[in-house]
Amino acid sequence: MNRLKFVIVICMAMLVSALWVIGPPLAQAVDEKKIPHYYGPFPNWALSQLPVITPGACSVTTTTACSTDTGCPSGETCLGVTVSGGIKKFQDGLPGLCDPAIAGSCEGAKNNLGQYLPLAVPDTTTFTKAAGFADDADYYVIALVQHRERMSSSLHPSPGPGVGTLLREYVQLQTPANAAASWNKHIALKNDMPDGTSVPVLMPDGTPAIAVDDPHYLGPVIAATKDKPVRIVFYNLLPKDSGGNLFLPVDSTLMGSGMGPMSMMDPMNMGTVDDMVRNPACTEATKGDNPSCFKDNRATIHLHGGISPWISDGTPHQWITPANETTPWPEGVSVRTVPDMLGVPGVPNCSAADDGCMSFYYTNQQSARMMFYHDHSWG
Ligand SMILES: [Cu+2]
Numbered sequence: 001m002n003r004l005k006f007v008i009v010i011c012m013a014m015l016v017s018a019l020w021v022i023g024p025p026l027a028q029a030v031d032e033k034k035i036p037h038y039y040g041p042f043p044n045w046a047l048s049q050l051p052v053i054t055p056g057a058c059s060v061t062t063t064t065a066c067s068t069d070t071g072c073p074s075g076e077t078c079l080g081v082t083v084s085g086g087i088k089k090f091q092d093g094l095p096g097l098c099d100p101a102i103a104g105s106c107e108g109a110k111n112n113l114g115q116y117l118p119l120a121v122p123d124t125t126t127f128t129k130a131a132g133f134a135d136d137a138d139y140y141v142i143a144l145v146q147h148r149e150r151m152s153s154s155l156h157p158s159p160g161p162g163v164g165t166l167l168r169e170y171v172q173l174q175t176p177a178n179a180a181a182s183w184n185k186h187i188a189l190k191n192d193m194p195d196g197t198s199v200p201v202l203m204p205d206g207t208p209a210i211a212v213d214d215p216h217y218l219g220p221v222i223a224a225t226k227d228k229p230v231r232i233v234f235y236n237l238l239p240k241d242s243g244g245n246l247f248l249p250v251d252s253t254l255m256g257s258g259m260g261p262m263s264m265m266d267p268m269n270m271g272t273v274d275d276m277v278r279n280p281a282c283t284e285a286t287k288g289d290n291p292s293c294f295k296d297n298r299a300t301i302h303l304h305g306g307i308s309p310w311i312s313d314g315t316p317h318q319w320i321t322p323a324n325e326t327t328p329w330p331e332g333v334s335v336r337t338v339p340d341m342l343g344v345p346g347v348p349n350c351s352a353a354d355d356g357c358m359s360f361y362y363t364n365q366q367s368a369r370m371m372f373y374h375d376h377s378w379g
Helices: 003-018 107-108
Strands: 050-054 055-058 084-085 096-098 116-118 136-147 165-172 191-192 197-199 232-237 303-304 357-362 372-374
Touching: 003 191, 165 303
Parallel strands: 096 116, 136 191, 136 232
Antiparallel strands: 050 084, 136 165, 191 197, 232 357, 303 372
């Protein structure tokens, strides 16, 4: 019997005797600096501020504390109740749609929180019939970054580092065709981290990642035309290694999102809340930057409702990790490159498994409709 097994047997023997006299450990109090775990020992929670209600007193029997009239004797009202904090609904304006290529358009579309929905600005000169392609196409380079955005005037009233809700947002990168355009805001992108810090976003070649506009919730809006294809090069620019762990609870027991396809020890049932069955390998508590786990920073673009060839659907197995990620699995098994997007001047070559980018072709051979593109990674 090796040492590990011996210790386990000892532990189980102690456990059997201990279980009769103790319950499971108490759930820990919410600590917003910690990432919630799907299994524990930290509880799942959402950081929604609850309102603080200071009780008042009943109108006649004034020694009776109350928070509503029903807390008072019949016929009396509850007076002096105050409510503070919480998240108020319907306080903020909706972000407006705007075209960054038109001066002043997005400034005018801002709501009271500074939010707006920028259109993606197409590159119409790279993929053209004149250049030998079957159709003129709108071409975009879209990246995914981690970004904080203030979502409600009830949240985080004072500006400062780490303010806003942490999100993963799509953003339009500049291309050679629009690098010198007057409307290009040349935003040097940063990834916002759960601890409140920010780190510069680099392209796979180590140069700064430059966006045409700041990241915005819901991402750049792509206005397409029936029968005119949209072509996209997608860059996964999320943080790498343990920084790429998702800041939401992840059910890593779904095959393909936790342990990789390799021999790993079977989880042992110790009957405790934090044993390997109830706190499996590759959950937030144990993942770290363990290369034996599928990464949480896998991402893709799925065009929801699009009539797209399967290679460009962005299926659950068409995800990629950021370039240079430490993983044996840098892309899903169904990732394919759009054949005629290879070897095009100014267009990134995304044919390598670990290049952190992939290409998409949307036919738009369908009637006008509102669609959305979103992540679709397995797990
Ligand atoms: Cu969808």
